[in-house]
Amino acid sequence: MKTIGFIGCGNMGRAMVEGIMKANLVDGDHMIVSNAHPERLSELSEIYDCYISDNESVAKNSDIVVLAIKPYLYKEVITSIKDIVKDDVIIINIAAGISTQDVVEMFGRKVKTVKAMPNTPAMVQEAMSALSFSDNCDQDDKEDVIAIFESFGQCREVEERLMDAVMVVSGSSPAYIFMVLEAMADGAVMQGLPRNDAYAFAAQAMIGSAKMMLETGKHPGELKDMVCSPAGTTIEAVAKMEEMGLRSAIIEGMRACANRGKEMSKK
Ligand SMILES: NC(=O)c1ccc[n+]([C@@H]2O[C@H](COP(=O)([O-])OP(=O)(O)OC[C@H]3O[C@@H](n4cnc5c(N)ncnc54)[C@H](OP(=O)(O)O)[C@@H]3O)[C@@H](O)[C@H]2O)c1
Incomplete structure (x- = not known):
């Protein structure tokens, strides 16, 4: 079982975490979540028995890291985690206006990355998400990521250039x-x-x-x-x-x- 980490757990992050946990895709030992104010997550950890920790611990221990923070925080957060994430980590970028190229530049290396556009109905397993994989993601990586997004709804692969169109309609x-x-x-x-x-x-x-x-x-x-x-x-x-x-x-x-x-x- 891969460990999924969330950095940021507000409206969208929480909807995804709840969707994944309700679907039993991973158990609580394989879900680590961090937030600026972690005390806001105490109810979440009680319900789903998942780990609440800091960004560093999420980065070090996760196979797949979802950056569910506001776009303007990407640079700061990536700078603080880029040297401690696992070599083979998959970074999921859900931020409006942040491209795969931006994420790669912020990491300073060709990290595996997925540009994704989910929506809040993830909370009730009815999300519709778009995914676009960087070319260094292999079939297994794709299947792992698709399983996450299918645990809380449906998803479709789209070209990254169409992500703004998906954002407006979904x-x-x-x-x-x-x-x-x-x-x-x-x-x-x-x-x-x-x-x-x-x-x-x-x-x-x-x-x-x-x-x-x-x-x-x-x-x-x-x-x-x-x-x-x-x-x-x-x-x-x-x-x-x-x-x-x-x-x-x-x-x-x-x-x-x-x-x-x-x-x-x-x-
Ligand atoms: N909302 C949507 O429907 C939606 C849909 C698709 C994509 N997105 C994308 O999802 C991302 C998050 O949006 P959102 O609506 O979920 O925003 P949000 O509700 O403001 O959540 C952001 C979370 O990040 C936490 N945070 C702030 N600074 C942090 C840091 N340095 N380290 C760790 N956590 C930190 C915040 O914690 P505190 O609350 O404790 O300050 C908050 O819980 C954005 O990039 C957005 O473009 C959102």
């Missing part, structure tokens, strides 16, 4: 999906439904619709048309949402997200 998208869910619940509350019921109906409609699209393979426009009876209620909602710019609000929001990713990668 890494960042839970935020806008929750905004839509909140707005849908508000709309139902306005019509008299209790809030808890409204969240349950809205969330299940989101899950069901997404599953329907994936399982039928039908175009989303066709599935939308199936709900819109002539002169009915749904087409009124669709027409009003078009008038209010729902689609362009989403597309422009995603463009802003991608632009920010590009800005971050220039620094």
Whole structure:
């Protein structure tokens, strides 16, 4: 069993650790986690019986190290661990705007590295992650890393140049999906439904619709048309949402997200 280490365990790191532990991919002896404020992880270590330690110990003892820290901390943290990681370590970089080339330069050698873009539904084993492997990762390395990402959802290999596109549609998208869910619940509350019921109906409609699209393979426009009876209620909602710019609000929001990713990668 390989040892997986996490440096940084905030929103994304914790979702991944919880996903891996819930799936029993490794036992607590093979999961080491560090954080700026380790006391915030005491509940995590109690639930999953994993080690909470410092960055140095994660670096020395892990076969695979996930850097789940903010992008601006990569240089500082890599400088402090580059000489103590295992020779054959695999570094998983999940940061927006940090490329494989950046990681290799920060390490000062051609370390095995994976550029990955997960999302927070990892916490409930429903992440969708993109992976791009450096060319020195062999088949076994790839299988080990894919097993990690499949333990908390699905993953796909993509070219690294497409990672910003994945970030806008997957890494960042839970935020806008929750905004839509909140707005849908508000709309139902306005019509008299209790809030808890409204969240349950809205969330299940989101899950069901997404599953329907994936399982039928039908175009989303066709599935939308199936709900819109002539002169009915749904087409009124669709027409009003078009008038209010729902689609362009989403597309422009995603463009802003991608632009920010590009800005971050220039620094
Ligand atoms: N959030 C997402 O949905 C998402 C999706 C895809 C990719 N990402 C990427 O994931 C990375 C982390 O994002 P996040 O949203 O999880 O951020 P976050 O919630 O702020 O978590 C970052 C964690 O790093 C810890 N930390 C700070 N300095 C550290 C240090 N020197 N050594 C060890 N740990 C340190 C922080 O500890 P304290 O809290 O104790 O200060 C915090 O727990 C980012 O690079 C981001 O681009 C995030």
